[in-house]
Amino acid sequence: MKNYVIIGGSSGIGQEVVNQLTAQGNKVYSTYLKNKKSDQELVSFQQFDVMNGELDDSNFPEVIDGLVYCPGSINLKPFKRFSAQDYLDDYKLQVVGAMQVIEKLHKRLKKSESASIVLFSTVAVQNGFPFHAQVAASKGAIEGVVKTLAAEFAPTIRVNAIAPSLTDTPLAEQLLSSEDKRESNAERNPLKRLGTPTDVANAATFLLSEKASYITGQILAVDGGMGAL
DSSP states (O other): OOEEEEETOSSHHHHHHHHHHHHTTOEEEEEESSSOOOOOSSEEEEEOOTTTOOOOOTTSOSOOOEEEEOOOOOOOOOGGGOOHHHHHHHHIIIIIHHHHHHHHHHHHHHTSSSEEEEEEOOTTTTSOOTTOHHHHHHHHHHHHHHHHHHHHHTTTEEEEEEEEOSBOSGGGTTTTSSHHHHHHHHHHSTTSSOBOHHHHHHHHHHHHSGGGTTOOSOEEEESTTTTTO
16 A cells, blocks of 8 residues: 545546545545545545645655645636736646645655656647647646656656646536537547546556656656647
8 A cells, every 4th residue: 555645636637546546555645625525445635725825744644655736727818818917826826836745745755665746737838729828837837847856856756747638627617618619629639539537647647656667757748649640
């Protein structure tokens, strides 16, 4: 049994990561914001507001084998409609929040024999999509964090990120609010479908596992080929 911390594990991709890790018999310590969850046999939940609080790690084990940071936002609009505060809020949620959690848990991760950190980017960082200035800015910073921390933490802690295309999660519900929107977004993808939480969680649990023990500093595209084809 290994110990994992999932920040934002109450819905979408994070919830699927929790499900997969516990199905393997691991102990998971997960947070939620509004989607309250009760403790289960292998999962302990606590509320955590990334924007307005500090993570309470008092019930975490001394050794943590993996960390996944899931909080994010998808705010798409023309560049001229973004304010400076929009960028700052997004950066605080997606970049500063991740770095503060990593700093908080770094000593416990170092005690593991094979610790792994998984963060999330987006296909929109390496590929130019209109109306994505805010999300591409913050997720681009995440990719820089991944490269830097992978170098700094080697060889004791691996650090990678997953860059999905549009995924059918509650976070994307405004973009997928009608059947026409779902069909048009699926049609734009080379595989002609939307990504699912399972698609992305499969990659996350792989990067946490011993099967990925020789992988660090990478941005893994899980995008149906959108970024390459």
